[in-house]
Amino acid sequence: MSKRIDAIDLNVYYGKFRAVADVDITIEPKSVTAFIGPSGCGKTTFLRTLNRMHEVLPGAHVEGKLLLDGDDIYAPGVDPVAVRSNVGMVFQRPNPFPTMTIRENVLAGLKLNGQRISKGDADAVVEKSLRGANLWQEVKDRLEKPGSGLSGGQQQRLCIARTIAVEPEVILMDEPCSALDPISTLAVEDLISELKEQYTVVIVTHNMQQAARVSDKTAFFNIAGTGKPGKLIEYAETSQIFNNPQEKSTEDYVSGRFG
Amino acid sequence: MTTTTQQSALHDPKSAGGRAGDKIFSGIALTAGIVILAILAFVALYLVVESLPALTAGEGELTNGKTSFWSYVGPMMVGTLIASGVALLLATPVAVGVALFISHYSPKHLSQPIGYVIDLLAAIPSVVYGAWGMTFLGPLLVPAYRWLSENAGWIPIFAGGYSQTGRTLFTASVVLAVMVLPIITSMCREIFVQTPKLHEEAALALGATRWEMVKMAVFPFARAGIVSAVMLGLGRALGETMAVALVLSPGVLSANLISAGNQTIPAEIALNFPEAFGMRQNELIAAGLVLFVITLVVNMIARWIVSRHKEFSGAN
Numbered sequence: 001m002s003k004r005i006d007a008i009d010l011n012v013y014y015g016k017f018r019a020v021a022d023v024d025i026t027i028e029p030k031s032v033t034a035f036i037g038p039s040g041c042g043k044t045t046f047l048r049t050l051n052r053m054h055e056v057l058p059g060a061h062v063e064g065k066l067l068l069d070g071d072d073i074y075a076p077g078v079d080p081v082a083v084r085s086n087v088g089m090v091f092q093r094p095n096p097f098p099t100m101t102i103r104e105n106v107l108a109g110l111k112l113n114g115q116r117i118s119k120g121d122a123d124a125v126v127e128k129s130l131r132g133a134n135l136w137q138e139v140k141d142r143l144e145k146p147g148s149g150l151s152g153g154q155q156q157r158l159c160i161a162r163t164i165a166v167e168p169e170v171i172l173m174d175e176p177c178s179a180l181d182p183i184s185t186l187a188v189e190d191l192i193s194e195l196k197e198q199y200t201v202v203i204v205t206h207n208m209q210q211a212a213r214v215s216d217k218t219a220f221f222n223i224a225g226t227g228k229p230g231k232l233i234e235y236a237e238t239s240q241i242f243n244n245p246q247e248k249s250t251e252d253y254v255s256g257r258f259g
Numbered sequence: 260m261t262t263t264t265q266q267s268a269l270h271d272p273k274s275a276g277g278r279a280g281d282k283i284f285s286g287i288a289l290t291a292g293i294v295i296l297a298i299l300a301f302v303a304l305y306l307v308v309e310s311l312p313a314l315t316a317g318e319g320e321l322t323n324g325k326t327s328f329w330s331y332v333g334p335m336m337v338g339t340l341i342a343s344g345v346a347l348l349l350a351t352p353v354a355v356g357v358a359l360f361i362s363h364y365s366p367k368h369l370s371q372p373i374g375y376v377i378d379l380l381a382a383i384p385s386v387v388y389g390a391w392g393m394t395f396l397g398p399l400l401v402p403a404y405r406w407l408s409e410n411a412g413w414i415p416i417f418a419g420g421y422s423q424t425g426r427t428l429f430t431a432s433v434v435l436a437v438m439v440l441p442i443i444t445s446m447c448r449e450i451f452v453q454t455p456k457l458h459e460e461a462a463l464a465l466g467a468t469r470w471e472m473v474k475m476a477v478f479p480f481a482r483a484g485i486v487s488a489v490m491l492g493l494g495r496a497l498g499e500t501m502a503v504a505l506v507l508s509p510g511v512l513s514a515n516l517i518s519a520g521n522q523t524i525p526a527e528i529a530l531n532f533p534e535a536f537g538m539r540q541n542e543l544i545a546a547g548l549v550l551f552v553i554t555l556v557v558n559m560i561a562r563w564i565v566s567r568h569k570e571f572s573g574a575n
Contacts, residue, residue, distance in 0.1 A: 051464065053460065053463065053464055056460065056463060058367065081466050081467070081468050082466070084463060084464055084465065084466040084467075085465070085466025086466075088464065088465070089460075089464035091457065091460065091461065091464075093457060095455075095457040095458055095460070095461040096461075097458060097461065097462075097475060097476065097479065098458070098479070098480070099479035099480070099482075100479075108462075108465060108475060109465035109466060109467075112465065112466055112467050112468075112471050113466070113468075113471075159461070162461075162465065163464075163465070166465060166466065
């Protein structure tokens with residue numbers, strides 16, 4: 001249910017512009033890994049290469065290898081659609097489908113590729129996924145109401161429920177709490193710690209306390225200047241990044257001296 | 260000190276000029292609004308007053324031995340609706356497909372020229388479309404009509420012979436379809452490109468293919484807009500005069516779409532109005548009133564369809 005990610009010498013481009021350079025990283029299964037760094041350092045760009053969402057933008061491409069339990073997801077012949085159903089993603093702003101009910105939102109991913117499931121199975125998946133996203137108690141009586149009627153934090157947990165409904169191997173989160181209030185943030189953070197029991201979780205965050213609270217390992221990305229590619233500066237246990245970083249720039253960043 | 264500055268700001272002599280500008284502009288806007296309402300009221304009043312003699316006429320009062328106004332206008336109402344309906348059935352899938360191709364499938368360097376070409380279709384005058392339909396498209400379709408008549412004659416709309424000239428209601432519908440295509444296409448494209456990236460990416464990240472993404476994110480978002488676009492096209496098709504008048508060889512109402520026959524209200528008015536006087540004129544104006552009401556009803560139905568899905572429109 002959860003897979004290991006190895007990036008080997010990965011370079012990410014927007015057209016001719018190299019946005020992220022030479023990333024080598026190993027992300028362990030059943031752990032939470034946080035990407036931190038100043039704006040524009042390429043952490044979101046790198047995250048989006050992990051499920052091939054990066055190439056949705058015209059001209060965007062990737063060089064290097066990205067292994068999911070040893071299988072290169074950028075090998076020729078690999079279908080990005082298949083990659084994305086194995087590597088789920090939660091976005092910065094909650095984005096439930098506005099025309100769908102809460103129930104339909106949870107089932108959205110399951111109904112893809114012409115799959116059919118019985119009503120009983122669907123009910124089970126809806127309950128399991130919503131429970132998994134700590135949302136069941138709040139919405140069980142209004143599953144047929146539109147998902148867009150929920151609060152921001154609930155919408156974000158609905159998106160997480162939608163993601164885990166398809167039982168991916170990995171869950172990517174791109175600043176999942178940046179549009180949420182502190183209480184909703186807490187709810188999502190609690191959820192992240194539960195999710196790592198089953199999934200490999202990778203989270204991009206601007207909030208260093210959040211990285212310190214939820215993650216097992218932390219990767220610090222930085223950029224040398226505008227127009228230069230972002231680089232992975234330091235990657236270690238979260239406690240080490242925050243208490244005893246090896247690199248000067250990491251220390252400056254986590255101690256709030258820049259960024 | 261601060262009080263003085265605030266006061267002088269409040270009494271800024273320059274802002275008086277701004278106020279005058281505001282007054283002039285709001286005056287112009289108000290006048291324009293009133294003029295539009297007045298014109299609409301006068302046209303409606305004219306239609307109703309001029310129609311009344313025909314609408315209330317008893318037997319024997321109408322021209323050419325017509326027994327009642329409704330038996331005269333009824334078949335043309337049906338003819339108008341069939342012609343427009345078929346035109347939309349033909350145009351909508353093509354328009355949505357082309358719009359989708361431009362907005363989501365084609366590479367950038369292709370989408371712009373295609374957009375221009377589609378817009379160019381809207382620039383062709385309707386009388387040209389009429390001439391084209393009459394002299395080119397009609398004869399071109401004759402073999403198809405022959406085949407349909409011979410092989411699909413058991414379907415009522417193809418039963419009972421076919422036209423040798425191709426000047427049929429179906430040909431008129433095809434011409435109308437081409438005419439409404441650019442309207443529907445460009446409106447749909449506008450809406451498709453506005454689909455929030457957020458929802459498209461949500462679908463893709465779940466493992467949707469491009470087409471599934473379109474079904475999950477683009478169509479639901481654009482549904483109300485597609486309905487509006489189709490209604491706009493329908494408005495054009497219902498009111499189109501010249502093309503139908505030139506293409507169609509009119510006749511009595513018949514279910515057969517591939518032979519001469521049928522008539523639409525606008526074409527009937529255009530063909531007969533120049534020589535009409537007295538009661539005949541009233542009849543034609545009343546027919547125009549009926550067309551106006553049909554268009555109004557169709558638009559209201561469309562609005563109702565759109566509003567029924569309001570809760571799920573994403574507007575909340």
